[in-house]
Amino acid sequence: xxxxxxxxxxxxxxxxxxxxxxxxxxxxxxxxxxxxxxxxxxxxxxxxxxxxxxxxxxxxxxxxxxxxxxxxxxxxxxxxxxxxxxxxxxxxxxxxxxxxxxxxxxxxxxxxxxxxxxxxxxxxxxxxxxxxxxxxxxxxxxxxxxxxxxxxxxxxxxxxxxxxxxxxxxxxxxxxxxxxxxxxxxxxxxxxxxxxxxxxxxxxxxxxxxxxxxxxxxxxxxxxxxxxxxxxxxxxxxxxxxxxxxxxxxxxxxxxxxxxxxxxxxxxxxxxxxxxxxxxxxxxxxxxxxxxxxxxxxxxxxxxxxxxxxxxxxxxxxxxxxxxxxxxxxxxxxxxxxxxxxxxxxxxxxxxxxxxxxxxxxxxxxxxxxxxxxxxxxxxxxxxxxxxxxxxxxxxxxxxxxxxxxxxxxxxxxxxxxxxxxxxxxxxxxxxxxxxxxxxxxxxx
Amino acid sequence: xxxxxxxxxxxxxxxxxxxxxxxxxxxxxxxxxxxxxxxxxxxxxxxxxxxxxxxxxxxxxxxxxxxxxxxxxxxxxxxxxxxxxxxxxxxxxxxxxxxxxxxxxxxxxxxxxxxxxxxxxxxxxxxxxxxxxxxxxxxxxxxxxxxxxxxxxxxxxxxxxxxxxxxxxxxxxxxxxxxxxxxxxxxxxxxxxxxxxxxxxxxxxxxxxxxxxxxxxxxxxxxxxxxxxxxxxxxxxxxxxxxxxxxxxxxxxxxxxxxxxxxxxxxxxxxxxxxxxxxxxxxxxxxxxxxxxxxxxxxxxxxxxxxxxxxxxxxxxxxxxxxxxxxxxxxxxxxxxxxxxxxxxxxxxxxxxxxxxxxxxxxxxxxxxxxxxxxxxxxxxxxxxxxxxxxxxxxxxxxxxxxxxxxxxxxxxx
Numbered sequence: 001x002x003x004x005x006x007x008x009x010x011x012x013x014x015x016x017x018x019x020x021x022x023x024x025x026x027x028x029x030x031x032x033x034x035x036x037x038x039x040x041x042x043x044x045x046x047x048x049x050x051x052x053x054x055x056x057x058x059x060x061x062x063x064x065x066x067x068x069x070x071x072x073x074x075x076x077x078x079x080x081x082x083x084x085x086x087x088x089x090x091x092x093x094x095x096x097x098x099x100x101x102x103x104x105x106x107x108x109x110x111x112x113x114x115x116x117x118x119x120x121x122x123x124x125x126x127x128x129x130x131x132x133x134x135x136x137x138x139x140x141x142x143x144x145x146x147x148x149x150x151x152x153x154x155x156x157x158x159x160x161x162x163x164x165x166x167x168x169x170x171x172x173x174x175x176x177x178x179x180x181x182x183x184x185x186x187x188x189x190x191x192x193x194x195x196x197x198x199x200x201x202x203x204x205x206x207x208x209x210x211x212x213x214x215x216x217x218x219x220x221x222x223x224x225x226x227x228x229x230x231x232x233x234x235x236x237x238x239x240x241x242x243x244x245x246x247x248x249x250x251x252x253x254x255x256x257x258x259x260x261x262x263x264x265x266x267x268x269x270x271x272x273x274x275x276x277x278x279x280x281x282x283x284x285x286x287x288x289x290x291x292x293x294x295x296x297x298x299x300x301x302x303x304x305x306x307x308x309x310x311x312x313x314x315x316x317x318x319x320x321x322x323x324x325x326x327x328x329x330x331x332x333x334x335x336x337x338x339x340x341x342x343x344x345x346x347x348x349x350x351x352x353x354x355x356x357x358x359x360x361x362x363x364x365x366x367x368x369x370x371x372x373x374x375x376x377x378x379x380x381x382x383x384x385x386x387x388x389x390x391x392x393x394x395x396x397x398x399x400x401x402x403x404x405x406x407x408x409x410x411x412x413x414x415x416x417x418x419x420x421x422x423x424x425x426x427x428x429x430x431x432x433x434x435x436x437x438x439x440x441x442x443x444x445x
Numbered sequence: 446x447x448x449x450x451x452x453x454x455x456x457x458x459x460x461x462x463x464x465x466x467x468x469x470x471x472x473x474x475x476x477x478x479x480x481x482x483x484x485x486x487x488x489x490x491x492x493x494x495x496x497x498x499x500x501x502x503x504x505x506x507x508x509x510x511x512x513x514x515x516x517x518x519x520x521x522x523x524x525x526x527x528x529x530x531x532x533x534x535x536x537x538x539x540x541x542x543x544x545x546x547x548x549x550x551x552x553x554x555x556x557x558x559x560x561x562x563x564x565x566x567x568x569x570x571x572x573x574x575x576x577x578x579x580x581x582x583x584x585x586x587x588x589x590x591x592x593x594x595x596x597x598x599x600x601x602x603x604x605x606x607x608x609x610x611x612x613x614x615x616x617x618x619x620x621x622x623x624x625x626x627x628x629x630x631x632x633x634x635x636x637x638x639x640x641x642x643x644x645x646x647x648x649x650x651x652x653x654x655x656x657x658x659x660x661x662x663x664x665x666x667x668x669x670x671x672x673x674x675x676x677x678x679x680x681x682x683x684x685x686x687x688x689x690x691x692x693x694x695x696x697x698x699x700x701x702x703x704x705x706x707x708x709x710x711x712x713x714x715x716x717x718x719x720x721x722x723x724x725x726x727x728x729x730x731x732x733x734x735x736x737x738x739x740x741x742x743x744x745x746x747x748x749x750x751x752x753x754x755x756x757x758x759x760x761x762x763x764x765x766x767x768x769x770x771x772x773x774x775x776x777x778x779x780x781x782x783x784x785x786x787x788x789x790x791x792x793x794x795x796x797x798x799x800x801x802x803x804x805x806x807x808x809x810x811x812x813x814x815x816x817x818x819x820x821x822x823x824x825x826x827x828x829x830x831x832x833x834x835x836x837x838x839x840x841x842x843x844x845x846x847x848x849x850x851x852x853x854x855x856x857x858x859x
Contacts (some may be wrong), residue, residue, distance in 0.1 A: 124530050124531045124534070124535060124538075125531055126523075126757070136757045137527070137530070137531075137756070137757025138757075139535075157757065159756050162539075163539075165536075166535055166539045218665065220522065225522075245665075247665075247670075248667060250669060251668050255827075
């Protein structure tokens with residue numbers, strides 16, 4: 001399949017529609033689905049058929065599997081709740097669970113790392129439907145034997161499945177496979193000690209555009225939201241955070257550990273990262289700086305101190321600096337190395353003393369001979385440059401006069417210290433609220 | 446961001462408050478709906494200044510509960526019904542939502558009844574005033590963005606000033622009013638206990654509690670905003686109390702003095718005319734339309750939030766019809782059904798209103814208990830979990846409401 005240049009929601013959907021290795025695509029699994037909502041309250045029996053107690057909850061273990069296996073049962077025996085190891089299950093049907101032994105050790109249940117309770121933590125909770133790109137509530141969960149273990153294979157989000165749970169008895173407990181979403185397409189963000197995640201859903205989330213992901217994050221509740229952030233690739237999470245509104249972002253950072261916050265902010269564009277940090281209170285900001293790489297922290301500290309109404313406060317310090325004696329080939333290699341960054345539209349050229357000479361566009365580099373020196377490409381139009389202390393309105397004037405997509409910021413010795421891109425200006429000018437749709441697609445200049 | 450740092454610190458504070466303001470103010474003021482104004486009017490006309498303290502007590506409970514509701518919304522980012530489904534199961538969630546929908550349809554009918562009555566005071570037929578109001582409310586919510594809708598709510602709320610003006614025009618006995626506020630006494634009669642309970646019930650409306658939580662979620666307020674949100678909740682609840690106070694005082698100074706008994710707020714407006722001048726009637730009627738319109742906008746909205754929340758479907762004023770069909774369908778359904786009920790000749794309105802009042806009362810108690818359960822759930826509330834002092838306060842309110850509701854049900858059924 002050819003990959004289109006922009007990965008849209010549709011490509012994610014197609015990716016799954018065309019797949020044949022999903023559990024629910026198999027007829028044998030579709031026919032052996034057991035509804036979790038219908039199973040709760042049913043008897044759990046010893047090998048001989050004697051009842052131990054009634055099922056209270058099902059514990060699953062999250063690992064690298066797409067379909068989390070059942071690791072145990074919580075059973076109400078008399079007045080107390082006991083835990084039974086999942087390995088003892090011989091047969092699990094819609095109406096009862098039978099164990100493989102005639103005797104079990106009943107132990108008290110304690111939550112363990114990497115496990116969650118399907119009824120208490122997942123059912124009726126918010127989950128992310130990666131395919132439909134939305135936050136929904138799970139109405140029912142489906143279990144089925146797969147790879148020698150009983151696993152969660154699907155989730156039903158339909159209103160029908162929800163309604164039938166309200167009625168007493170076993171009224172229409174049977175699952176309708178066409179309404180069931182394969183578990184691999186769901187990012188469930190269960191509470192508790194572990195995060196429900198699967199490689200499939202993680203991969204699917206990785207296909208989303210940062211702006212869509214930001215919307216999803218904003219739609220989620222606190223715990224679920226942190227869980228989603230934790231399971232995302234940091235690079236992608238950082239991109240999504242850049243798309244979020246300032247207030248949302250600050251609230252979110254308070255919920256995350258300083259370590260994770262530092263990790264994410266370091267991966268954001270420096271000017272965006274600095275803007276976020278600037279709005280945090282001093283102690284919080286310090287705690288995040290403490291967790292950062294020293295050089296990154298130093299750079300961000302500098303940016304944070306700049307006034308936001310001056311060029312230094314809105315610039316990004318990330319740019320590619322080359323020497324006038326460097327070759328075109330090495331400049332291009334540098335660009336390729338930083339291709340994931342938005343700023344790879346060209347390189348800044350400095351002289352032996354580090355003073356600004358020119359900014360060379362990537363197209364000029366491509367057109368030139370690889371062995372040529374950068375100095376041979378220099379010439380008008382020279383880039384517009386401003387001081388660190390140039391006021392925002394003057395920066396805007398410069399942009400308006402030159403119609404360029406960026407301006408270079410230099411210090412008092414004319415050494416380049418950062419760049420202001422058109423989208424940085426947009427961010428600086430846009431009012432603090434109502435910027436949602438506005439910020440989307442920034443950096444795509 | 447840039448514009449923010451150019452403002453003085455004081456301006457920043459005001460701007461920040463204006464951005465957060467809304468849930469407390471709107472949810473509080475919409476509790477002063479026609480049913481509320483009627484209750485306050487009867488309270489003042491029948492008992493003068495004596496029962497003003499009941500109003501103050503309801504207001505204090507309103508502050509505490511709206512503060513809790515808003516906090517739950519901000520911290521969990523979920524509406525009340527969704528949380529009940531998540532924490533207490535599908536049946537509890539559905540039962541709560543079902544009762545809320547029924548009660549809201551009845552309450553919405555009462556709001557339209559208020560509009561019809563106020564319209565008639567200005568000589569307007571209900572066949573004109575009710576459809577126009579229903580269309581206006583739907584158009585407002587369906588066709589505009591969240592911020593526009595909110596602004597209109599604020600403007601409509603300003604109509605409540607009419608009651609304050611009417612209060613001053615009536616020339617009340619301020620000393621007696623102060624005594625009524627500060628010294629709790631009650632004649633131990635069935636009627637007095639009934640009206641006192643009705644006052645608590647009309648102030649602490651289930652749909653108001655559900656609304657403030659969902660609205661805080663829809664407004665995307667964050668934990669940072671909680672301090673300012675508290676200011677908003679206090680302002681809203683205090684204003685609600687102040688307006689109620691002036692309605693009671695107006696009726697106490699005029700109707701009670703003359704021994705005139707009234708049945709509803711429109712009655713009160715008519716009776717006021719010879720006592721406090723023509724303008725008092727107009728002001729009272731104008732205030733009635735304002736409060737009915739505000740509540741008539743909030744009720745379908747509150748219902749729509751709750752239904753979407755129960756089913757886990759999108760619910761936001763900024764979503765469009767295609768993105769959130771269930772949300773807008775519920776809104777339309779509630780509005781059309783209630784308006785129709787009012788317009789059908791011979792519809793059993795009194796029965797609908799009484800059943801609604803009972804349903805709201807029955808629903809309030811479990812909702813408060815669920816809210817209490819959520820407030821002390823650390824997995825949901827995190828660092829904002831209720832302290833033991835707060836838990837005690839919640840329990841006291843639940844107990845008082847429980848007793849009041851039991852009395853009310855007793856009297857309604859007997």
